[in-house]
Amino acid sequence: MGQVSTRNVSLNSVLRVPAFRRGFNDYAAGKPPAFDEDWTGDRNKSPVDKAWAYERGRHFAAWLDGKDVDLAPGRKWFVNRRVNPAILRAAHEAVLSGAIR
Numbered sequence: 001m002g003q004v005s006t007r008n009v010s011l012n013s014v015l016r017v018p019a020f021r022r023g024f025n026d027y028a029a030g031k032p033p034a035f036d037e038d039w040t041g042d043r044n045k046s047p048v049d050k051a052w053a054y055e056r057g058r059h060f061a062a063w064l065d066g067k068d069v070d071l072a073p074g075r076k077w078f079v080n081r082r083v084n085p086a087i088l089r090a091a092h093e094a095v096l097s098g099a100i101r
Contacts, residue, residue: 015083019050023057028071033058056100060091063099067095 007062014020026034035051061071069090076084094100 004087011095012088014053015077015087015091017045017050019045019051019053020034020057021077023054023059024071025057025063026054027061027065030069036062040044059093059100063097064090 022034022037034054037054038047041043065071077087078084091100
């Protein structure tokens with residue numbers, strides 16, 4: 001079995017993927033995982049990339065939940081078309097802790 005190719009990407013670009021936010025929101029809403037979802041949006045990403053993004057979003061939400069951070073829907077992901085700095089800082093901390101990659 002071969003290994004998939006990888007490349008480095010910015011944390012900002014990970015947070016912008018719609019599937020990431022969907023995974024986060026599904027976890028926050030207590031919904032079961034939607035791993036078999038036919039992901040729409042972001043035509044430049046493969047179905048595998050979207051599934052990974054979805055799972056990263058769920059992991060990020062679980063990590064924040066463990067830190068007693070409010071996961072209430074309506075959190076603004078973007079401020080003036082940029083990723084919310086508070087979310088970006090929290091995601092950076094999650095990466096440093098190993099919660100998400």
